[in-house]
Amino acid sequence: MSQMPKITYIDHEGSTRTVEGEVGSTVMETAIKNNVPGIEAECGGACACATCHVHVDEAWQAIVGEPSPMEEDMLDFGYDVRPNSRLSCQIKVTDELDGLVVRTPERQA
Numbered sequence: 001m002s003q004m005p006k007i008t009y010i011d012h013e014g015s016t017r018t019v020e021g022e023v024g025s026t027v028m029e030t031a032i033k034n035n036v037p038g039i040e041a042e043c044g045g046a047c048a049c050a051t052c053h054v055h056v057d058e059a060w061q062a063i064v065g066e067p068s069p070m071e072e073d074m075l076d077f078g079y080d081v082r083p084n085s086r087l088s089c090q091i092k093v094t095d096e097l098d099g100l101v102v103r104t105p106e107r108q109a
């Protein structure tokens with residue numbers, strides 16, 4: 001049986017929470033399900049609000065990949081957007097992402 005991929009969320013004060021994600025769900029859904037603060041996800045995952053913004057740890061950027069053009073447009077509404085910014089509702093949890101580290105910005109848009 002394969003293990004559930006672990007995802008670590010670090011908030012802007014440095015508090016770290018590691019939780020288990022389900023393959024097929026998203027990094028946003030995993031945060032909400034586990035009451036991880038710092039992700040609001042007002043639109044419920046439709047790539048239409050930018051309040052699920054995270055900074056992907058540099059070591060994971062290539063594996064997580066680039067935002068789609070639609071996500072890129074939405075990210076313009078994010079706060080503290082950086083080259084490693086992604087909308088966490090657009091990151092699907094896969095076995096490959098076991099150990100993923102993301103940081104939540106000081107506030108959402």
Ligand code: FES
Nearest residue numbers: 045047049050089
């Ligand atoms: S939850 Fe709204 S864009 Fe991700």
